[in-house]
Amino acid sequence: MRYLLVEDNQELAEAVVNRIELDGHAVDHAGSLAEASDCLAAADYDLILLDVMLPDGDGRDFLAARRDVSETPVIVLTARSQISDRVGALDQGADDYITKPFDFSELEARCRAVLRRRGGAARNDVAVGRATFDMTNGTLAIGDEIIDLRNRELRLLEVFVRSKGGILSKAALMDRMFSYDAEITENAIEVYVGRLRKKLGHAGARIETVRGVGYRLHMS
């Protein structure tokens, strides 16, 4: 996936870029609308994250103009009040919006939801045992049979797949699964790992418990 982040706050942009790259996507950063236009002229993007208050203009105006020439999905980043912003952004053609400050997990979830809804993103298949894991759409399947994964199990699987066989501690897993509105305990991690392990068992992949350190996914 290739994202374009349009955000004038350098620190925030850095953190966001950092985080998206951690999830395995490519990100270009534009600090202004002019830079954004240059980027968009030079490359194709799967998704645009657009701040509304930029030094050289209002992101929504840019969005409105952009809608006429391109179908690339856009998620608006806004610091405005939910009510008035919702009207403006969605009316002008944003696919979704997220209010600052945002939870990375939520941002990820929204990005995934938008991409899935648009259906335009290419599959990003990874073999997990005999099963195929589509990272873009978040589906795990053995042949035609889809293995039903809950969201947290999916997130967990994603983290394991991205670690490429590395050992992940419970704390690291907790961090990646962290979300503002729910405390995830080490016990919960154990429960999710247990469930995922059971579901992956059919696919011939295995989550190994490295005693005292953490977990490791064997993909074959």
Place this chain on the structure above:
Amino acid sequence: MRVIHFAASLILALWANASAALEVEEQRTYPGTGPTTLRILSTADLDVFEPFLLSFQASVPEIGIDYTVSSSAEVFRAVAAGEAFDVVISSAMDLQFRLANDGFAQSFVSDATEALPDWAKWRNLIFAFTSEPAVAVISTRAFAGLPVPRTRQDLISILRENPERFAGTIGTYDVRSSGLGYLFATQEARISDAYWRLSEVMGRLDPQLYCCSAQMIDDVSSGQLALAYNVLGSYAGQRLAGPEGEGLQIILFEDFDNVMLRTALIPNTATAVTEAGAFVDALLEVGNRTEKGEWVLPPLAPSSAQELSFGPIRLGPTLLVYLDPLNRRAFLESWQSAIEQTPD
């Protein structure tokens, strides 16, 4: 009022009969149960009018009636002289009209007067309650072998061709003394030349002159006359229906006919105005009847025979024309020279 008296006296002066006292022909009083007595001055004979008077009194017994009969000229003279009467009834339309025109009548409006056709009243001052044609009455015996004349022209021819048969047996009004005769004669003279030719022919036949219809009809009935010209159809009809009616025939000429309206008015001098109104209403009610009924006087509605005619003599200022003394003098001169010829 001085003006009225002056006008009235002037009119009086123009008439031969200028004596102050009313010449009464008949007079009868029908006492009522109440104090009011209605004084009626009329030209209609008592025996003709009595049935009506009695039926009126039967419906309104409290009103007494004083019924005076006089000639039409006398009636006019008396009213114009201001003699007090409550209702004035006359067959002389012209004189009645003149009374109304000259301001001797008072206005009266009721449902009955409103129901009258326009031609039967004038300014709510004078009201017609009969329409009576002038007819000729012939003795069938005297006309034996001759065709019955249907027009005045027929009559002229018959008289002209049979001078011996009709000499001295033609009767007509003396228009100098009869108001009604004068009215019929002037109207006829106005309508048709035939009147003067007929008068000339009659004049040659030594005509008998009468004051009144009744006597003329009597004389036809008795055989003294072969023809009575211009008599009232109503009187003739009554006589025809009686036992002496045999041998009489009424002729309503087809060329035109003269229809007279018998009229009533309430003079200014009336004192019992309300009762007079009731009496006029009763008259108009009888006048408006659709059936001929018992009474001699015909109703106002034109009979089928009259529908072809010119209609009744019009109540209007034209009636004044022949009342003018100059016109009267001229007419009577002509009439006299036509009717009073010394037989050869």
Place this chain on the structure above:
Amino acid sequence: MKTSGSISRRLTVLLACVAALLSVLSWSMVTSFARQAAERTQDNILEASASIIAEALRSEDGEVRLELPYSAFSMLGAISEDRVFYHVTQGGATLTGTPAISADFVSPAPGQTRLNTTTYQDEPLRVAAITRVILAGANRVAVTVYVGQTRYGVSLIANDLSRTAALLSIAFFTVAVALSAVVARTSLHQINVIAEAVARRGPTDLRPLRQTPPQELAPLLQSLNRLIDRLSRSLRQSEDFIAEAAHRIRTPLATVRAQAEVALHSVDDVTEKKRMRQIIRAVDESSRSAGQLLDHATVAYRSENIPDTAIDLAQIASTATAALQPTADMKDIDIHLDANTAMVRGDDVLLESALRNVLDNAVKYSPPETSVTVRVRTAGASGEITVSDSGPGLGDEPFEKYTERFQRGKNAEGTVGSGLGLTIARDVVLAHQGRIELTNNEGNGTCVSFILPRA
């Protein structure tokens, strides 16, 4: 609103007064003309009658003779039932007729006609006189013919025409009043057009009015547009201020949060990690509070003027659910949407915001891997949205407690949230003449219902 009377009515009354004046004027004119015409007709007839009589004069044996022509009288009787008098004098002496009618009359010169109105028997009498010179033997004698007629017929005709004119005037007046009303209404239509254009507008529509006004209304429209402009500018300023404030607060918070989250991944020490989480939680809480405060202000402003638009609650529920879906997914919370069409009237943005606040609470307070159900249905004269969750429930406190500002259920410890959510929802529902019901589900969880009057 207290008004200073209706312009339309005033205009109608004014025009009706003009019409009444014209009606009376035209009636009196027609009446006077009618009378004049009738009088002239009578004069002509009287003159004709007199001259016919005068032409009938002849001399015979040195004497003036006259036979009144029938036609002279028949024409007088033709149109009316008027009393007729005549008088013919020969060198001052009466030849025939009624002398009284010419008593105060100067006889016209030979060949001349004269008309005069006199009084005879207490009635006005119109008299025409004509003098003709007749050669009687050797003498030339001046003969004057007077023909008089009362004016009963003239009055009759004049009154008749006057009555007709009066009826026509009344008809004219009635039509004029009706037309006045129409004219007044039509003239004022433009004002109504502008008033309707203003009334039709939504609460946020502050564009200038584009109607082309009649000349007289241009100043009104201009002032109105200037007012709208000032209002919109001041509103834009306060909106900008709110936006700017939010931006100023939230952008640094976002940076702090993002950096803290990155730091969370990079530190290994458990104590450090805990500290980072605390920082993130604090940031979340303050940003959320700021957001809800701003929303609350927006709701208060928008509630002032709820538009009368028909809205399907099912649509609202579907949009709000879709917006919350990603958040719910993160906790593996299923949102069941069971929506039937239920039409209400009001502001869709507000209603959606209210529902989203409630849904947000539901998702927030429910344990992971539970479900939240959103139902939309109609019941009698109401449309209802019900959100039931599997959260900790409300406890025993009275309902009012939860909708008061900044109050949070005591079961909500440990969850980020300012408690303003329900307050916002309540304000929105009240502004729509509805009510909000809060009950504990059987077992566990809360059930929040919006009950709104149906459209």
